[in-house]
Amino acid sequence: MKLLHVITALGVGGVERLLLSLARARAAEGRTPFEIAYLKGAGELRAAFEACGVRVHALEAPHLHGLPAAARRLRRLARERRIDLVHSHLLQGDFTAVRALRGALPHLRAQHNVERALQRASVRWIYRRALAGRTPLLVPTTCVREFLIERCGEPRELVSVVPYGLASTRTEDEARWQRERAPRRAAWSVGARERVALVLARLAPQKGQRALLRALRSQPPAAEWILVFAGAASSAREQRALEAELADHPWRARIRMVGPSPEPELCLRSADALAVPSLWEGFGLVALEALQAGTPVIAHDLPVLREVLGASARFVAMLDGAAWCAALRELADADPRCAERVRSGRARAAEHFALARLEESLEHHYAALLRDEHSAT
Numbered sequence: 001m002k003l004l005h006v007i008t009a010l011g012v013g014g015v016e017r018l019l020l021s022l023a024r025a026r027a028a029e030g031r032t033p034f035e036i037a038y039l040k041g042a043g044e045l046r047a048a049f050e051a052c053g054v055r056v057h058a059l060e061a062p063h064l065h066g067l068p069a070a071a072r073r074l075r076r077l078a079r080e081r082r083i084d085l086v087h088s089h090l091l092q093g094d095f096t097a098v099r100a101l102r103g104a105l106p107h108l109r110a111q112h113n114v115e116r117a118l119q120r121a122s123v124r125w126i127y128r129r130a131l132a133g134r135t136p137l138l139v140p141t142t143c144v145r146e147f148l149i150e151r152c153g154e155p156r157e158l159v160s161v162v163p164y165g166l167a168s169t170r171t172e173d174e175a176r177w178q179r180e181r182a183p184r185r186a187a188w189s190v191g192a193r194e195r196v197a198l199v200l201a202r203l204a205p206q207k208g209q210r211a212l213l214r215a216l217r218s219q220p221p222a223a224e225w226i227l228v229f230a231g232a233a234s235s236a237r238e239q240r241a242l243e244a245e246l247a248d249h250p251w252r253a254r255i256r257m258v259g260p261s262p263e264p265e266l267c268l269r270s271a272d273a274l275a276v277p278s279l280w281e282g283f284g285l286v287a288l289e290a291l292q293a294g295t296p297v298i299a300h301d302l303p304v305l306r307e308v309l310g311a312s313a314r315f316v317a318m319l320d321g322a323a324w325c326a327a328l329r330e331l332a333d334a335d336p337r338c339a340e341r342v343r344s345g346r347a348r349a350a351e352h353f354a355l356a357r358l359e360e361s362l363e364h365h366y367a368a369l370l371r372d373e374h375s376a377t
Helices: 014-029 047-052 064-081 092-101 121-130 140-153 171-187 210-216 236-247 266-272 285-291 301-310 321-332 337-350 354-377
Strands: 003-007 035-038 055-058 086-087 107-110 137-139 160-163 196-202 225-230 255-258 273-274 297-300 314-316
Touching: 003 064, 003 092, 014 047, 014 285, 014 354, 047 055, 055 121, 064 236, 086 092, 086 354, 092 107, 092 121, 092 273, 107 297, 107 354, 121 140, 137 140, 137 236, 140 301, 160 314, 171 266, 196 266, 196 321, 210 236, 210 297, 225 301, 236 255, 266 285, 285 301, 285 337, 297 301, 297 321, 321 337
Parallel strands: 003 035, 003 086, 035 055, 086 107, 107 137, 137 160, 196 225, 196 273, 225 255, 273 297, 297 314
Antiparallel strands: none
């Protein structure tokens, strides 16, 4: 089977890193690599995909008005590469694939998030007319599933929950990350007696960096904690807004802006806690990765994060600065509940979110689509 993934971009995001994990697993097992087409962006992960044998195609649609031309390119690409099945991801990828294929090939969509655009009634109206019910749909959580059914008109019988999965970490990687932990903390300007609360996400309203800073304004700076924001700005506007928030912030001396990291696993193992101040999420992959790494997680109390993390994270009320500081104090004071959450988190990640389990689920859905196609012909 020749499989083509279609995605908006190849930046260092959760969906892109998930696909990269799948590509690496295929390469390690000697299986036929899939192909991937992306619409816009610099393609930061392109070389990593190509190192796994993945053929990467740029559809060159940097703006929404370029999607019709991208659909034509995708239609031609699928024909020339003799693709058997297309798996598209996120709104722009789904729109492009639906327009390109028009039922000519087996097509599976995936919505990974309750995207900000879908919170607007006008976009949901377009979604209902252009996407809802067109193909089977995979989502990572029941929270996303219910939103798309109730608010966007997806038929319940076409929407399946397929949780993300994590590859097992290799012993040699763990050893290297531990060796590089001290140099990474030094690069963040963290002192030997200081602790790191890491926010590992692109700088965007959804991820809540500015919301966290506003919540902390009313609290005195935590003496031993450094806040590290690691991620690329989603836009120049967001970068300026965050800089303005930081300019006179009482925690300013205890905040580090370090930009995006090509190796999130090292960042997680270099931190003493992962902070997840997201205002909404579809899954929360980085929080799950923190559980696997044994890094304590402090997160906004979102239903989707409860679904994924269970009792393995310390949840705080939305925008409650005092609650964030209390959670940090618990870690600093070695509260035994923190160690129990770390222990249960490792077990939860291994038991419920193995990459092999995700691969098995995807192969099941691919096979079902191909069977339906053969039956129809």
